[in-house]
Amino acid sequence: MLSILFLMLLVFSILAYNLGRRKATRLVIVTGSKLHSRPTYHGAFVAAWVGIPSLFLILIWLLVQNSVLDTLIMTTIPNAALAGLDEGQRGLLLLEIKAVARDIIFKEPTLAVREAASTYLRWLAIANWSLFAIALLLAIAGFLVTRARIAPRFKARDKIEFLLDGLMIICATLAILTTIGIIISLVYESIAFFRHVPVHEFLFGLNWEPQIAIRADQVAGQGAFGAIPVFAGTFLIAIIALVVAVPIGLLSATYLTEFSGPRFRAIAKPALEILAGVPTIVYGFFAVLVIAPSMRTFGSSIGLNIAPNSALAAGAVMGIMIIPFISSLADDAIQAVPRSMREGSLALGATPAETISKVLLPAALPGIMGGVLLAASRVIGETMIVVMAAGLIANLTANPLNSVTTVTVQIVTLLIGDTEFDNPKTLAAFALGLMLFLITLGLNIVAQRVAHKYREQYD
């Protein structure tokens, strides 16, 4: 039904475009006067007025239809059937009515439900048909009105350009809306969470055991939501990743910019970029399949007990993932150092290595630091590698051979499966998400500041 309506609107718009254009073209021939706008603009003007108002009508209609129908249908149910039902039970009744209307019957419905279901079906049909009729009427009215306005002096192009301006502004605002959506949804659900668990307990608690009692008298059913061990695990893994990635990334960037021949660079640089294009879930599987077992075997051969999902394995693989990121940012920063400085240093007799360590790296340091901070933000927000390779239990430890958990792992495990927005377990994920968002945002802002503020102006 809806797709037919969309298709019809599309066809009508194309038709309207052609009719509008033809009328404008004919005007030129018949009256011999010059048009203000080219015929295509007249066509587009008519087509826009045929398509867009109906489209908006449909979208708004669909948004409100369900809630209006729900309210209406509940008023038709006799009061006797509603007596003694609380909010939740009324919701269940409504669901049952809708299920019966779609012929999905679990238990024999009462007479009231059956009647309500048939009313619901009837009203749904009425709503659909009236939407259909009104949308088409709107399209036809738009066509008639706008086609009549086509005249040599009519400024169709101005109107179209005004419309395009509006559309572009709406699109540009979507980015802002996304940010607002992120902040509002995270804050809203977090506030709901903090009603169950006090803020200070979440921020400073040392225990993270997000179980919820199924029965009220269950032992240890309270659950603990202290986020410190979770964040400690996140930072431990992030530090391991940076320890792996920063030296390798920096050294390969310096080699590629200062030492390697153009042919090696032409092969090695895109190959490194491939490492950045591999999806993180592949790294996660790689960690589970290769890195973690081989670390464990190696550990036991030298008498170390390494956990199967150790922080070391997850961090190391994450480090591998981030190498190209650091390498390319460091590459950019080194390339940005003016040529004259490099050549001045070489001309004074410094070896390339001395030029790099004493001239280029200090000059590029703000850029490199910014890059490392961006990498840290990436690593902290990275999900799939740790979901597969890190642990689930929140251990408060600094030993990289132990298993730790991270913020992202906890968010995923808390939200996988069916989620209801009314228990602290689900809401805790949003509180963790809010913290994650704030930390990564903070790191990004600091990274940009560092790169800009401390950059020496050489030119």
Next chain:
Amino acid sequence: MTDLTAKDSDAPRRPTRVQRRYAANRRFKYLGLGAVLLALGFLALLLASITWSGYQAFTQTHVTLTVTIEPEQVNADDPFRGNYRAIIRQAVQAVFPEVTNRRQLRNLVKIVSSGAQYIVRDKVVANPNLIGTTFSISVPASDPVDQFRKGNISRDIPEARRRISDQEIAWYDRWVELGAIQSPFNWALIFASDSRYPELAGLWGAINGSFYALLVCILISFPVGIATAVYLEEFAPKNRWTNLIEVNINNLAAVPSIVFGLLGLAVFLGWFGMPRSVPLVGGLTLALMTLPTIVIVARVAITAVPPSIREAAFGIGASRHQVVMHHVLPLSLPGILTGTIIAMAQALGETAPLLLIGMNAFIAGDTGGVMDPSTALPTQIFIWADSPERGFVARTSAAIMVLLAFLVTMNGIAIYLRQKFERKW
């Protein structure tokens, strides 16, 4: 002075300062080379280990059975409800008439995949004329037999420690002698839907789900991204508001993908009440995630168009919109397309947001559209990676190879487009 030099030459030659500096330079150079080679080595190790663990999943052990569809077992009016289990059992028993013991018979039938009966059923439903006839059909063997044939279960380890008994191996050997066992290319890996049994599981549902999610994603993020970029580059006044939009887009590009998953969960599922696990919601979430990337690449492509072109168009009386529509956009489109394809490739590999909106459900049936619950390629990999059966390890790697093949293709197209249409002004 001369004395000193003479003394020096008597002593064992110490490297001069310059030599030491040159040695340090060489060391630094080799350290850098080592770092590059180490990183490339990781890449090679990654690809090699995935290939090594996954190549076996591209073949599947099949058993050729001669089945007889008796009219009393399958009613011609309703072929869907036939007793296909018994048909398979009789077909297996016909090869080994000496096995009569009930328990042994059950183990014997287990050599063939439990999905074999459905394969026969689908064939009969598609062609009811087969009822009452005898025909031979190739069906997958069960996972232990498949693993045994691929050499992952050795004959040498004690019987108690392997998933296939000596008796089953003897039966298998008989079957091999009869020439009824083959290992054809595993088309089911790509064209079958998911299954609890590794020998039947395939990626078709996931490929469909990813396709629809990416379709929704590109339908939204491509036009909106271009419009935003054009607005910011060509129309927007430089004021606080547009500055805010710019900063916003740059920061959104660095927000972790899982946060977009939380956004999708709270807004699309929680507030708008959209259904779980559907590609529509997945695509919307991915669209919000890829939007900043597309805006950024589109802006780069638009700024690369030289001002002289704009000025020439303005000079002959084009309006601002005409300059953009007729000149700037067509000239920057190759760059925008390249960036969009790369952004889509990223979206294809993205897992975390899809997990949060439930696109990791087990869906064995076919999926057909943006509103049918389904999985996506990366989430399917995640599901298989979590499955304990031995056969799923190889299948996970094989699925990763399929995903990487898609990514390589997309990036290849992007590189081709860039090289074909890129212009240096």
